[in-house]
Amino acid sequence: MDLIQAIVDLLGKAATDLPTDIEAALVGALEAESEPMPTSILESFIENIRIARRERRAICQDTGVPIFFVTAAHNTSYEGLMDVLREGVRRATLEVPLRPNAVDVLTGANTGEGVGSGIPVVYFSQWQEDYSIFDLLLKGGGSENVGATYQLPRADLAAQRDTDGIRRVVLDAVNNAQGLGCPPYVIGVGVAGTKDDACLLAKRQLLRKLDDKQPQAGLAALEERIHREINSLSIGPAGLSGSTTALSVKIGLHARHPATFFVDVAFGCWAHRRWRMRFGRGKVSYE
């Protein structure tokens, strides 16, 4: 199978078909909801998912910035792969269709074809296997805009350089976000010694399935606690109140420098469009 066509299919699937774990979490949120306003909003979300899948329409008109996390087969050419990904995005923009979302900063002009300098975003790595994995996020602008990076300590939040400090800044970020980024959110948190690494680590948490459990018990408990506390803010679906404000909280930790402690909070909207494609050995599969 042609890799460009597989990439077009992956982008089309991501734009029109929500992963089953996200849909199940929204159905769970609906069942747990007792108030009429959030109930009707969650019902419209779920109906929207089903219409999009059935009619192959974009779930959300903001089809986002495509972010590819590639683990490439050992014989892959980096330059060749970049060309394939850009051509795939260009074709998907016309064929799915996606909304052309690449805007030149100097001229303000939309390129019209969905690709631009640095778009799509590609994180490339390679391994010894003879097949490749493409993890794709279609990241909308609303949820991206509410993301926040914190440097600990933060005196105004009584956030010190420990796990309770992480909890405090994540809650602050969600309270600041309110309904601007389309809750219920999928929250990714990255803690690291450099700002760039914290941001990327937070983004990578958005690739994890919702039932993916942390191997470290203490960290899993922290994720669960923050998740519960976010929901107690009652911001709710679309920010119009309700008992579910986040579908999950996932935290990634890297070592830090003695002088630094960066916490980045990445937000995925409820329409969390993430898919994994395996490509190689004559096969393509999605999960």
Next chain:
Amino acid sequence: MAAGRYHMNDVVRMSPPLQPEAIRRLSVGQGILLSGSIITARDAAHRYLVEAGPHEAPPVDLAGAIIYHCGPVIAGTGDQRRVVSAGPTTSMRMEMYEQRLIEKYRIGAIIGKGGMGPATERALVAVGTVYLAAPSGAGALLARRIKRVVSVWKLEEFGSPEALWQLEVEDFPAVVAIDAKGGSLYREVAEKSRQALSRLLAPAEK
């Protein structure tokens, strides 16, 4: 259906041009079904409309019009254009223009998501305009309530997401989220959230 706190039979049906007297009777939480013409406008369109001189007036009268914060996905070209997906974008980005837009053109309603700031709230009260929330992220569902593309302005200059698309809708669902009497669901939610946050952050642990 984002029909809000009310059952379907309590939903109010409205069509533009909207009259300020009717708008002033609406309260937050009221479910609305819109039919008729709506016009999309995002950041670039807001700036253009606010700064436009008397000779650059938009081709339709905006008094009582419905402005939709939305950058739709459009398939096809020319007369064959159709709306594939069209949910609301984050309204707060337009906050720096919205008060001037509402007051300059006497806009009837704004549809968006996430709510708006105090300057817009003041303009809603002053002019008799309402802010409606459409279900955020429900682009496919809402696009099915759009019957056709009537016209488009500034497509070449602004690009498709930022262009002003005049769309004909039927039973387009929304809920009154900020009314023309000073009520705001977002203010209620933010206040409750802030109080919960201060409890959660109160005692420094350990």
